Amino acid sequence: MALLEAIGISKTYPGGVVANDGVNLVVESGEVHAVVGENGAGKSTLMKILFGIEQPNAGALMLDGKPVRFANPREAIEAGIGMVFQHFSLVPSFSVYENVVLGSEPRSGIRFERHKAIAEVKAISDRFRLSVDPMPAVMTLPVGQQQRVEILKALYRNARILILDEPTAVLAPQEVQELFVAIRSLVAQGKTVIFIAHKLPEVLEISDTITVMRQGKTVGQVKAKEVTEKSLAAMMVGREVTLRVERKATDQSQRVAEIEGLRVVNARGTEVVAGLDLNVHAGEVVGLVGVEGNGQAETLEAVAGLRAIAAGTIRIADKDATAMSVLDRRALGLASIPEDRIARGLATGATVAENLVATRLNETRYVRNGLLDLKAIKANALQLIERFSIRVGGPASTVDTLSGGNMQKVVVARELAEQPKLLLVNQPTRGVDLGATQFIWRTITDARDAGAAVLLSSADLGELLALSDRLLVLYRGRIVAAFVNTPDLTPETLGTYMLGLSTQTADEMKAALR
């Protein structure tokens, strides 16, 4: 009998996005069960349903052969299910042991028994080979250790089944190996691990059974021993051919962005971009490849002028932009589509027309002597609504009356209203359905064809390979490999560099680092 079973799970979000469509999952006791699929395949939604965060519209869950229903995470926890998210839920100033026991503290009377808590945390971490010092505040710990604290939290609550949501996305390779040691020790002691991932080598290394998801459906369940990376990849993407975008030949001789010796230090004082040199030319897309958190996002923010840099120079269109304000950079022809388009790229309470001119308030077209030219602002909005076919009541409707996809279009319309010289794009299709993906890819490619220099970052290797002319692999804030994009270039090749397993020599990179 299976330990945990999901039968015919369907979930449609308000707004009509079908995240799960008749999903089946059978997890046996004592195994590492991987759930793989591309971004947006519905893995996370399924896990949220298993953990009681989301309620399915249809289908059933069976635990130990008995039907169960979790109205909230608390009920899932009580049933012995623990979950570790990509974003940790830890109180930063609390110590490790305080975070672990928070919510089910050992107590005598009204007193919180600290010593007992510390001892228990120590015991669990020894038993499962998750060595963490219980005393320091979690905010002082590296990410890998914080993840262990999350795992300890679940174990402390006697989780039998542990769900790890893309646990390796935030880890360095060394930490990944340590995590795998811990997972093996967990399974050896009778725990069951559900492991969400999209990196196939890792999946094959750690798991016993693999369930493959694609576009909200389960494609199949296989034994890890019986598949290869290739056959698994084929199951994940369905067809061997991924979407390719028609591109024109462009003149790529003119250098638009020159970044030299860029260093960025984050709020914790760690160097996240460590001496980056790169150029982007008119008419080309340069893809930044890397496991998330290796400096891609920070590089884009630094170029956009949204993040202070520790050292280096940034030249845009032959002007030194290092010390320029956001607006001055934009005046040079910079446009940027941020990762979190709704939270960062829109003022949802303001009107569509206002959002469409927000980045151009220094232009005399829309503002003269500090006064708004309402006619011009409205005309601009009408024109862009038409051109990008945004479905909206009118220019004076507030953005929050739009559907999610149309909100995204407002951002794209504003940034591409005029042909940019340098376009920065971060995760353009994260959380976007297939139709919108095609629209966004087309838009980026059109900008490139018309002569924009595009710097693109994405967690989706397929996307990077489809759109980029050149690919630069970032590892710990440095470029470790550079490629001119050819049909021969495979995700596997990029993968070894992304994980820092190998590094190209300066000579090897030279051709692709022009």
Added chain:
Amino acid sequence: MTELFLTVFSAAFFVTIIRTTTPLLLATMGGLVADLSGALNVALEGMMLIGCLTAVIVSVYAPWYVAVGAGLGAGALLGLVMAFFSFRLKADIILVGFAINILAAGGTVFALALATGGDKGTSINLQSKAVPSVDLSFLDAIPGVGPVLTAFLSGHSVLSWIAAFIVFAVWYFLFRTPWGLWLRGVGEYPAAPEAAGIPVNKVRTWSLIVSGALAGLGGAQLAMFNYVGFTRDMTAGRGFIALGAVLLGARHPVGALIAALLFGAFEALAVVMPGLFNEAPAELIRMIPFIVTIAALILFSVRAQRALALRGVK
């Protein structure tokens, strides 16, 4: 000038400081509990004021301890109202706080006029009771230090002793009980306790109730010991000074105690100065807590920023 020094270093002045500090300290503890749970309780002022009036009116008909309990209960009730509107009805907690302050400013005068038959200024024609003071004159018997001990320790309000205990209780609760851990977790990063199954809004609601209860208790001390009877607007900004004391005390019970004592000392000074000098600038002395609070606010903010800078953030 010598007169001033003699006054300041006298036992009587110490007793005055304790008296002026007590209401402030209770409100400060209330502010601290709310602040650590993540809510800036700007309604302390209104809660205190309603606590004052409730205690005075109830004391006309009931023993003093019932009146004190009523003041405490009134504050707790206001905390519950505040929680209901801000957590259940999603109103901004600052606006809810000011609504309570406005309700208190008008409502107390209205209720006072009803209770006194038309007097909107004071409750002078109500026979309200006082909180008894604790007589420790038996300490005189201790040879040597006895008289000194009596001079310093005797004559404080019962509520002053209770307030001292409350400082300890709040500290113990925050740092030695599981619920204190919950409360601090909710205030710092609510997603974490939420993920651990802690009912975050319930924790917040209880902290506002306790916050209100402590402010109401402070009001009872103010209207049944510092002054006996109610005067309109008698809290005179003490609720806001308490907010300042929380900040100045670095959001820790002991720090808050010291800050409240400091502010209490200024108030005591403002009380005794006019008796010593004709043109004593009592107004300027009353201003000091507010200015010190602004200075503390800026100091802590600068320190927090510098700490970030030290870690290499530009």
Added chain:
Amino acid sequence: MSSISGTNKSSRWSAVRKEIGRAGGALLISLIVTFVIVLLTSKDPLGAFEQLLTQLPQKTRTFGYWIDDVAKLTITGLAFSLVFQARQFSMGVQGQVYIGALAATYVALSPLGASWAGIPLGIAAAMLAGAVYGFLPGIAKAKLGANEIVSSLMLNYVAIELCNFLVRTNLPKPQAGVLTTNDFPDSAVFPMLVDKTRIDLGLILAIVAVLVVWFAVYRTSWGLKLRLVGHNARFAEYSGIKSTFIMVSAMTASGALGGLLGSMFVQGQTYGKLTVLFEGNLAFEGILVAIVARSRPLAVPIVALFYGYLRQGAQLMNIRTDVPAEVIGVVTAIIILLVSSSYSLAFLKRLFRRGVATAPTPAAAAGAAK
């Protein structure tokens, strides 16, 4: 949210209608609660309510009280609207009123006050002083990260105590011991617009202020930036808007309005001199006006008309019946609580139907799972 179909004008009107409905509902609920209180406490509850609701326009004098109050409520409402638009909770209008009044008083009681410059210079000095006083918490927040709510509240008390101190010691007064200054010379007192009423130049200033603030917020790029910062400060930063500058300038402009209100108090027909605690907690009433008006400048005077009517009606009720005027504080608090919350009539219905002791709602459970 409203549907995206339909013409855009009609959807905007339906939103406005919804706001008016909510505000009207809140007013009605608060009046019902007040009526119940009056019913329980007054010998003549109907008479009291008649005074509250019908008597104000009957006499020129009382009509004047109303309009004077509306002018002042409008200014404080505008001051709060400006900071609320930027999503700053600066509570400093009260302090700005006192500081502005002090500045106006020093001008009015100086030789300049006796000249033609008494009025314009008094207003200018008050606005300047208020602006500085509004600037302080703004810059402290922008440069040092100091919480603007706390610092502005503290500055209120500093201003009040400073005013008390200066009136008692420094400013000329008719006789020792009184806590008011000498009357201002006529040349420094706002002229009456309607004979034998308090309606004075302040009304015109309020109308001008409404138009200026509306224009600044909806017709200038500063105003658009202000609104964008208020909607989403991260987006504003991404768009290249200097959000700290916008924030500080909004708090400074709001301070100037607070200062203007100070001058309207002491230079107006009501006082014509500076006296301690002259402001009677009117400044904080701007919170209600701004919230009900949803921080929209053109809606501010309309809300002020209604609210001023209640306030002054309450004064009549106070004088002529046994119900104290302060009962209106209940109305104010209930309106703020309801309008600033997500209350709706449907919610209230549900609440009453289910009673108090209920299990957690599905909504609350879903909230806990987030």
